[in-house]
Every structure is written in C-alpha cells, then in structure tokens.
Amino acid sequence: MANSTIHFQASLFPHYTDFLAHVTGQIRDSQCNLFLVYKGIQNTWIQDAWDYIEDNHEGRAVSSAWRENGLITPEDFRELHTYAGTTLDFNQGPYRGSKKDPDLFTLPTTCLFPCLAMESGWSEDLTEMENDVDMFDNYHVSGVVKVYKLDENGMPVHEGPDQVIFPKPADSQNQVIGVARGDIVGRTRFQDRNPFDTLEYPLDILREIATIALDRMGLVPA
Secondary structure: OOOEEEEEEHHHHHOOHHHHHHHHHHHHHHOOOOEEEEEOOHHHHHHHHHHHHHHHOOOOOOHHHHHHHHOOHHHHHEEEEEEEEEEEEOOOOOOOOOEEOEEEEEEEEOOOOOEEEEEEOOOOOOOHHHOOEEEEEHHEOOOOEEEEOOOOOOOEEEEEEEEEEEOHHHHHHHHHEEEEEEHHHHHOOOOOOOOOEEEEEEEEHHHHHHHHHHHHHHHHHO
C-alpha cells in the first residue's frame, strides 16, 4: 500500500470548523496510507479534532450492532453515550481518588460510571515497531480479547477463556461477548424489559473493524 504525505498551512482554515471538516474529509476520502501535516494550527484545534475523530470512529459499533439486531430499542440506544480520550475521576468505591483514561467507554445517562470500557494495546511499543521497518509492509498482527466483569463487591474478575481475534479461528462465528441488559442500560430505566436478558456482541464485527484499521497502518492479520 502506497504512502502519501500532504502538507497544509493554517491560513487555509479561518475557523476550527473549517479545519475539522478538512481533516475528516481527507481521512474519509483517502485511498492510501495518508500522512497529514498541518503547520501553524492551534494546539487546542488539534486536540479537539483528535477527540472528535476518536469519539466518532468506531465508538458506537457495539450498541449499533445490538440495535441493528433488535436486541435493544431506539430508546435504549439513545441512553448509551460513547466516549474516547476522556478522563474519569473516581470519587467513590475501591478506587476512590484515582483517575483513568479508557481507550473507549460507554456511559448510560442513568449511571455515574461506565457500564462498558475497552482498552487496547500492542505487545511492543511504537519505537520497536518502527525499528522493524524492513518488515513493516508485511507485519502480521495477532491478538486476543480478555473480558473482565465486576463481582458483587465491585471488583474486576477475569472471565475466561480469552478469545482469539487473530489468527481468525475456524469457529469465529460462535465467538461472542455477552452482557446483561441491566448492566448496560440500568435495571429500572425500562421496567417492561428483562434486565437479565443477555446482549451478545459478535467478535466477527470487532475483527472486521480491526482488519480495516490494520490495513490503514500497512499491517495484516496473522
């Protein structure tokens, strides 16, 4: 996949909205590994644009899949708000006084803390990856999903076994993560629905998103 670097000057964008529209348009329409260089842009504009892109990238993939499959209603969907690049302050519970920046989390309007949080990472840092430049155009990535749920004391407990994302298992269509409806939208918000219903998220959807993201970085699934 070819690389392309394009430079732009701040004078092209009199307002933040002009800058944001340009960035998102370039990303949407790119047909290659695109590196955008913006010179003279305000730091706050860059951070705000980054937060916007993160929040709107794949943040609602989980709840969107549930809605499309009829597992949650439009009312449920509107209750779920997804955030990225946002700091959470813990003012109560076992982690009181702590701060956390999940890569992605879902926060219902009825809850003080996220009902669903996601963290992702590499087994080596960016510098090590860049040092493997000779391999970069054919860099195979493997990965697993680890699921943790809170016990009755509010402490995270690993729920196994780990589910392999790459290499893609032969029975990938059977891979799902199950979450109780009440844990997502609350137990009292919509009393006409069973809070113990299990909402399943097929990992093939996550695998599809990950494959697209890896391709944009010149990487391939193992």
